[in-house]
Amino acid sequence: MEFPIAVAPNYVLAERVALVFSSTDLAPLTVHGRVLSAGQDEHGRHYLFELSAQGEETLLARSRQAFRVRPIARSPIHVTLHGQQSQHTATGTMEDISLSGIGILLALAAEQKLYSDWSVDLSFPLPGDPAPVELAGLVRHRRMHGGQIRYGIEFDAQRSPDFRAQTQKVNAYVLQRQRETMQQLRAARDQHTPDP
Numbered sequence: 001m002e003f004p005i006a007v008a009p010n011y012v013l014a015e016r017v018a019l020v021f022s023s024t025d026l027a028p029l030t031v032h033g034r035v036l037s038a039g040q041d042e043h044g045r046h047y048l049f050e051l052s053a054q055g056e057e058t059l060l061a062r063s064r065q066a067f068r069v070r071p072i073a074r075s076p077i078h079v080t081l082h083g084q085q086s087q088h089t090a091t092g093t094m095e096d097i098s099l100s101g102i103g104i105l106l107a108l109a110a111e112q113k114l115y116s117d118w119s120v121d122l123s124f125p126l127p128g129d130p131a132p133v134e135l136a137g138l139v140r141h142r143r144m145h146g147g148q149i150r151y152g153i154e155f156d157a158q159r160s161p162d163f164r165a166q167t168q169k170v171n172a173y174v175l176q177r178q179r180e181t182m183q184q185l186r187a188a189r190d191q192h193t194p195d196p
Contacts, residue, residue, distance in 0.1 A: 001047050008045035011035040019049060048189065068096040068103070069177035079104050079124040081151075083117030090114055092151070094124060099171050101154040102137070111142065111149040120153065126173045133169050136160040 001019075003009065011017060013035050021029045033049040040046065071077045077094040081104070090110035095103040102122065106114075114120070118139045123132045136159035141152040155170075157163045 001049065002044045003047075004044050005040065008040075011038060011047060013038060017049070019051075067174065067178065068098045069174050069181065070096050071177075075127070077124055077126070079122055081106075081110075081114060081117075082121040082123075083114045084119040084121070085117050086114060088113035088117075095150065097170060097174065099167060099174060101140070101152065104151045104153065105145060105148045106151060107148060115142075119156070119159070122153065126169055129169055133166050134161070135163070135166050135170075 015035045016032060017035060018030050018032055021031065031051055033051040035047055036050050037048040038046065071094055079092050079094050079102070080089060081092065082089045090106060090113050092104040092106035092110060095105050097103070102124075120137050120139060122135050122137050125132045136156040137153035138156050139151055140154050141150075143150045143152075155163075155167065160166060
């Protein structure tokens with residue numbers, strides 16, 4: 001965590017601290033942790049914190065709706081979209097997903113089929129689950145993304161049969177990918193932390 005020098009706190013290594021996380025979308029959340037390292041350069045003062053297990057889980061659970069995760073690059077997840085208006089079907093690749101929606105990359109040919117659809121049905125597999133996730137979605141935006149089109153789709157609770165069970169599958173996947181990402185970050189940190 002980085003702070004501008006003018007307002008940076010001074011922590012003692014190994015000190016237990018309360019960290020307050022906030023955003024425009026969420027109320028402030030306080031978690032407890034311990035100071036692992038400190039440093040300062042021309043950009044600011046840097047601290048590395050180890051969160052308590054409870055604090056880490058609370059932060060993950062709190063952020064899961066807004067926090068988007070990406071699939072493992074070597075294992076792309078293919079998403080089938082069915083347009084409610086056009087009745088056309090196309091397949092894209094999941095770019096990211098959260099509890100509230102999904103980002104999908106589509107070829108231009110798929111966009112030419114689905115351009116009139118703002119309401120779609122989605123079907124996609126998740127690792128470790130034999131049954132695909134089946135959710136309705138509302139297309140919130142379409143953007144050029146290199147040579148592809150990126151669809152930003154919000155899950156639609158009103159039109160999704162068994163919405164709760166389907167989003168529980170998504171939630172489990174998001175939490176799994178968050179944990180994997182945190183483990184990768186810890187491993188990278190441990191490789192770059194100098195020995196005393």
